Amino acid sequence: MSLKYAVGDLTIHRIIEQETSFVPALEMLPGLTPELLAENRAWMREAKALDDSDTLMLCFQSYVIKTPHHTILVDSCIGNDKPRPQRPKWNMKTDDTYLRGLNAAGFSPHDIDFVMCTHLHVDHVGWNTRLENGRWVPTFPKARYVFAKQEFDHWTEQNAKAEVPPFADSVLPVVEAKRHELVGNDHQIGDHVRILPTPGHTPGHIAITMGHGRDDAVFSGDLMHSPLQTLYPELSVKFDLDQAKAATTRRSFLERYCDTDTLCCTAHFPSPSVGNIRRKGSGFVCAAV
Numbered sequence: 001m002s003l004k005y006a007v008g009d010l011t012i013h014r015i016i017e018q019e020t021s022f023v024p025a026l027e028m029l030p031g032l033t034p035e036l037l038a039e040n041r042a043w044m045r046e047a048k049a050l051d052d053s054d055t056l057m058l059c060f061q062s063y064v065i066k067t068p069h070h071t072i073l074v075d076s077c078i079g080n081d082k083p084r085p086q087r088p089k090w091n092m093k094t095d096d097t098y099l100r101g102l103n104a105a106g107f108s109p110h111d112i113d114f115v116m117c118t119h120l121h122v123d124h125v126g127w128n129t130r131l132e133n134g135r136w137v138p139t140f141p142k143a144r145y146v147f148a149k150q151e152f153d154h155w156t157e158q159n160a161k162a163e164v165p166p167f168a169d170s171v172l173p174v175v176e177a178k179r180h181e182l183v184g185n186d187h188q189i190g191d192h193v194r195i196l197p198t199p200g201h202t203p204g205h206i207a208i209t210m211g212h213g214r215d216d217a218v219f220s221g222d223l224m225h226s227p228l229q230t231l232y233p234e235l236s237v238k239f240d241l242d243q244a245k246a247a248t249t250r251r252s253f254l255e256r257y258c259d260t261d262t263l264c265c266t267a268h269f270p271s272p273s274v275g276n277i278r279r280k281g282s283g284f285v286c287a288a289v
């Protein structure tokens with residue numbers, strides 16, 4: 001399995017925390033019919049995107065990107081010691097898979113200059129913090145954590161109504177430690193890192209594009225979860241807060257990168273998770289490189 005890619009003057013590493021069955025396809029994708037699932041079952045199973053009981057298989061991973069100037073971590077996965085009672089595989093876990101993966105890629109937490117989150121859902125902020133003497137502290141002590149202001153404002157508002165645990169234990173402690181930056185969608189880091197607004201899954205969801213003067217790679221976050229959604233971009237997941245907008249965003253994203261050599265680095269597609277967007281019928285595929 002490929003965990004490392006070189007494109008332009010970037011080196012991209014995948015840091016996998018879990019690759020596992022997640023939610024039944026028919027439940028996760030409310031627009032999916034049993035007939036459409038049956039038509040696609042064979043290739044989905046072959047691609048390890050679907051298990052024997054028709055449950056979607058997802059990968060949960062971070063990307064660590066070395067530009068000529070910085071080391072940037074995109075999306076910080078699930079994390080340890082966090083109470084997530086709705087998800088037994090995530091609840092209060094204590095394994096060392098993630099930090100071992102980071103180490104195997106040649107990085108220590110001290111090497112990360114920036115942490116960027118495509119959005120502030122539970123499986124994208126988890127390793128922002130770790131438990132130390134009963135307190136949540138930034139896992140990456142030297143990093144600036146870059147949050148899209150629109151996304152941060154949305155969760156601040158939700159959290160004021162009723163506590164949102166991943167925001168409280170994995171985002172606010174970073175703010176208290178003054179390691180965060182709230183940025184607009186025109187924000188750039190050096191001449192290699194830009195933001196592409198991709199609302200729908202959450203109101204302030206962003207994709208992150210990297211490369212000198214061109215998009216050598218794009219990190220798509222949760223604008224899609226399964227390769228079935230490249231073929232049928234109109235299929236939104238039940239977790240998309242605005243399902244219609246998510247579908248429009250998905251198609252325009254896929255159209256934007258279709259038949260380019262931009263490496264599309266997905267958050268949750270099964271391994272290899274990374275590929276080039278190519279047209280197929282009235283939809284697309286993310287073709288392994």
Ligand SMILES: [Zn+2]
Binds near residue numbers: 121123124222267
């Ligand atoms: Zn996710």
